[in-house]
Amino acid sequence: MRRITILGATGSIGQSTIDLIARDPDAYAVEALTGGHNITQLAQDAIRLNAKLAVTAHPGRLEDLREALSGTGIEAAAGPQALIEAAERPADWVMSAIIGAAGLAPGLAALRKGATLALANKESLVCAGRLMLSEAEAHNARMLPVDSEHSALFQALAGEDMASVERVIITASGGAFRDWPIEALSQATPEQASTHPNWAMGQRITIDSASMFNKALELIEAREFFHLDPDQIEVLVHPESLIHAMVGHVDGGLLAHVGPADMRHAIGYALNWPERAPLPVERLDFAKIAQLTFRAPDPVRYPALEIAQRVMRRGGLSGAVMNAAKEEAMDAFIDRRIGFNDMARTVSRVLDRAEGDPSLLDADFTLDNVLGADQMGRSWARDDLPAVTGTGTA
Ligand code: NAD
Ligand code: MG
Secondary structure, eight states, rough: EEEEEEEETHHHHHHHHHHHHHOOOOEEEEEEEEEESSSHHHHHHHTTTTOSSSEEGGGHOOOHHHHHHHTTTEEEESSHHHHHHHHSOOOSSSEEESGGOOOOOOOHHHHHTTTTEEEEEHHHHHHHHHHHHHHHHHHHOEEEEHHHHOOOHHHHTOOGGGEEEEEEEEEEEEOTTTTTGGGGGGOOOOOHHOOSOOOOOOHHHHHHHHTHEEEEEEEEHHHHHHTTTTTGGEOOOOOOOOOEEEEEEEEEESSEOOOOOHHHHHHHHHHHTTTTOOOOOOOOOOOHHHHOOBBBBTTOOHHHHHHHHHHHHTTHHHHHHHHHHHHHHHHHHTTTTTTTTHHHHHHHHHHHHHHHHHHTSSSSOOHHHHHHHHHHHHHHHHHSSSSOOOOOOO
């Protein structure tokens, strides 16, 4: 039996992971599941999968979790340190599917225990790629990409010589507003930004898809994971989301990864790697699909892409600062304190400020320094954003 832990089990990726392992209960022993406020879901899954431990990120919800698990013998815990301890429990395969920079420390803890880390949490690589990779190597651990584009690249690159790779292309659906007039974007609401044309995902990554910040993070993720130069990675808008990525070789040949827009493919690939096993995803019928379309991303519509180039050129801890500013700006957009276009403006201004502080950006890649850069990015973003108003009880 393989010992499995799922960080972020109650989210979109976590639930798809559970869907796969629940189909084969004799193959997996579930060590730990973690979640947030969704205590009912967390407890139900922990009971159904016979997990040893369930952890909520929120200390204030510990009693609720204990109550939901009472009489089951399943341990309950809460808070950021408990998430790290859950990740450190003995496991062969750990899914990193917490959203945002909050996923970094638990994922890193799993790597330090030598686990295979299935990495959905792209923010870990954006904030601390070098740290994640060096710790994986030092502890004989492995990271497998779960982001669909990066899983696609990983699959297309299997058995290839990286020296013959000229470029990689990652595709983008274009998100909720790809066909909106650019002038209308300033009026876009959080509800409108939270619907995705092709993928069913958590709210935050869906908004990031509308703004292309998701693709910006993925450019950095691809650079870190596959050791590519920034100018070797291209973004192509592909509204059907069926080609996930392509690898272009020096001889002009391209290998494309094609598949349905269902994250259970990439999750299942990482779960079964290095083998392949049958997965419950749709089989594509190309005669019915009839055509695939492509367009270049418009830099005016999607300023996040230029922000990614800037971060890749600057390097150091600029990814951690950028991601933190982006997370804060998204909170402000969701709260209706700023408009849709203001998110990229805030992130740019925070990067301006960070670039004036080389001692911050060029500090060593330790977890403390990365978390310090994250805190600085949040604080600068809050300086830039309209203050939170309201009840004052938050
Ligand atoms: P989600 O919002 O649906 O779920 C997030 C999970 O993290 C939940 O279990 C939630 O309880 C937990 N969580 C939230 N805040 C937390 C915190 N502060 N501390 C600890 N746990 C916290 O997110 P998702 O869409 O499943 O995305 C998860 C990760 O996978 C993200 O990094 C995302 O970029 C990546 N990803 C998602 C998809 C997708 O299809 N959803 C595709 C590619 C990559
Ligand atoms: Mg993706």
